[in-house]
Amino acid sequence: MSGSDERDLVERSREEPPPFLGTWHRVYIALLVLLAGYIALFWFITGAYR
Amino acid sequence: MSAIDWVVLAATIGLISGYGMWRTRREQTGETFLRGHRSLSWPAIGLSVMATQASAITFLSVPGQAYDDGLRFVQFYLGLPLAMIVIAAVFLPIYYRLEVYTAYDYLEKRFDVRMRALGATLFLISRGLAAGITIYAPAIILSTLMGWSLTGTNALIGIVVVAYTVSGGTDAVSQTQKQQMVVILLGMIAAGVTLALQLPEGVGVADAAALAGATGRMAVIDPHFDLANRYTLWSGLIGGFFLALAYFGTDQSQVQRYLTGRSIGASRLGLLFNGVFKIPMQLGILFVGILLFAFHVYEPAPTHFNPSVVQRMEASPAADDWARAELAWADANAAREVAADALVAARRGGDVESAQAAFVEAQRQLDEVRTDTETLIAQTLPDAELEDNDYVFITFVVERMPVGLVGLLVAVILLAAMSSTASELNALGTTTMVDLYERLGRGRVDDDRRRMLVSKLFVVMWGGVALAFATFASMLDNLIEAVNILGSIFYGPVLGIFLCAFFVKRVQGQHVLPAALVGQAAVIVLFFSDAPLGFLWYNVFGCAVVVSLATALSFVRPARDAS
Numbered sequence: 001m002s003g004s005d006e007r008d009l010v011e012r013s014r015e016e017p018p019p020f021l022g023t024w025h026r027v028y029i030a031l032l033v034l035l036a037g038y039i040a041l042f043w044f045i046t047g048a049y050r
Numbered sequence: 051m052s053a054i055d056w057v058v059l060a061a062t063i064g065l066i067s068g069y070g071m072w073r074t075r076r077e078q079t080g081e082t083f084l085r086g087h088r089s090l091s092w093p094a095i096g097l098s099v100m101a102t103q104a105s106a107i108t109f110l111s112v113p114g115q116a117y118d119d120g121l122r123f124v125q126f127y128l129g130l131p132l133a134m135i136v137i138a139a140v141f142l143p144i145y146y147r148l149e150v151y152t153a154y155d156y157l158e159k160r161f162d163v164r165m166r167a168l169g170a171t172l173f174l175i176s177r178g179l180a181a182g183i184t185i186y187a188p189a190i191i192l193s194t195l196m197g198w199s200l201t202g203t204n205a206l207i208g209i210v211v212v213a214y215t216v217s218g219g220t221d222a223v224s225q226t227q228k229q230q231m232v233v234i235l236l237g238m239i240a241a242g243v244t245l246a247l248q249l250p251e252g253v254g255v256a257d258a259a260a261l262a263g264a265t266g267r268m269a270v271i272d273p274h275f276d277l278a279n280r281y282t283l284w285s286g287l288i289g290g291f292f293l294a295l296a297y298f299g300t301d302q303s304q305v306q307r308y309l310t311g312r313s314i315g316a317s318r319l320g321l322l323f324n325g326v327f328k329i330p331m332q333l334g335i336l337f338v339g340i341l342l343f344a345f346h347v348y349e350p351a352p353t354h355f356n357p358s359v360v361q362r363m364e365a366s367p368a369a370d371d372w373a374r375a376e377l378a379w380a381d382a383n384a385a386r387e388v389a390a391d392a393l394v395a396a397r398r399g400g401d402v403e404s405a406q407a408a409f410v411e412a413q414r415q416l417d418e419v420r421t422d423t424e425t426l427i428a429q430t431l432p433d434a435e436l437e438d439n440d441y442v443f444i445t446f447v448v449e450r451m452p453v454g455l456v457g458l459l460v461a462v463i464l465l466a467a468m469s470s471t472a473s474e475l476n477a478l479g480t481t482t483m484v485d486l487y488e489r490l491g492r493g494r495v496d497d498d499r500r501r502m503l504v505s506k507l508f509v510v511m512w513g514g515v516a517l518a519f520a521t522f523a524s525m526l527d528n529l530i531e532a533v534n535i536l537g538s539i540f541y542g543p544v545l546g547i548f549l550c551a552f553f554v555k556r557v558q559g560q561h562v563l564p565a566a567l568v569g570q571a572a573v574i575v576l577f578f579s580d581a582p583l584g585f586l587w588y589n590v591f592g593c594a595v596v597v598s599l600a601t602a603l604s605f606v607r608p609a610r611d612a613s
Binding site for chain 2: 015016017018019024027028031032034035038039042043045046048049050
């Protein structure tokens, strides 16, 4: 692996914060909340048309 | 199709393919053919990941699935966001840090070369067969539209997709998937709007949902824990999680997409983008099927959506019985329409409960006629395909969509076929080249031109395998289920291997190899048995067998003693 390849690898692998919510953990939690929201919506639709 | 539709179809596909060729006009090398330039932004990765999964089957089969069975299929995707989080947090940093070409490259770094070969082989078998189904799906459309033979249409589509993949490699596949997804989503929105506009005057989308709801088709969530039921909240959350974890985390056709990101953050956000938008997208496509159901309450559906089955029945010795069945079908449809009118009127002020009960009874009688019709077809044409769900949406597109939109929708389905099949063939070629030919054969090919040529030959070879399997796909009942069942047979053991690699440090290659072989055999035996187990659970079962057996073996024969 050449020097420039190594620099490229380091650059691509470097951990960086997400563009929103500050940390990746917060982004993951937001996605979990969204999933819970989807399930709640589906529950509501199922009940509304029963 | 009209001339305008052909122009729209040719222009849509021509523009997107031309754009892909223009964007990838830089000189190609063996390296970039296999890996791309690794410069994609996160929205491009997200759309590429979604486009790879959303094959033509999604747009042909999913509306038909909802037409027949309602919205509950969406539960299948509930585990997907969970899987995206695990892949983004655990799998992705390891793949990036080790700079792997393929997911199976990692298995050698963690275990040994035998595990790399096994992982790659299981992927090649499952994905090679699945590629056949993804070629077959759009072939249905063109053969129906043009009156061509299905085998010939399969060959034509297969050759076009192979040529497209070979000419552009990883970069062309990734670059054009953004545009393809945009056109695909616009096309599906157009189909939904057209359906809503073609409902009778006075019947709105809410009424359509009420009619579908009366027959249970709006039951999205089934909270009962039932292993035999294919789609429940639990099979979706648990089985769907394992399936999505295996598909997105270990299937090279997906791993290759997000490893082309410009950084680990871009790949991570691309995967999470998929976790956010996949469920609403699938629900939207399923809702097109709900609108189709309501549409056919007022515009009676054909006795069977597959025109070739109808033609064969009309020409068969049972033609008189078939004519009587068609009359019974028309009567049952008319009775259901009357009941539907009453239900819609009751919703505006009246006894909704009684009207709903009458509609449910009319639907039950229609279903009985349908069962009798299927029995007649099975007795008369033992080789005929009884399920016609895959023909429901395309029949509407061809017969009821306005001029211009027919061409756009056919383009949508062909683009979806191109994007997913090209990703699959690209990944199959890369894995065969890197994990088998170079690793187990003669070592890395130094001559770059030769490396690219051999990689392209492998893409062509897998195109041939996929085409051969596509000719058998007509024997499958429902394509969207068939492709997921096929994946579920292989994904569990493969995921078990990767989970051992990531999380069970004491397990080594000598433990996981026999465990994986036993796990794969166990899933195949389970599939061919009559065990009352929904297919999503195969992923959990196969994975659990491999992880538990490999862990047990690591205690019986620890790595230090074994070495």
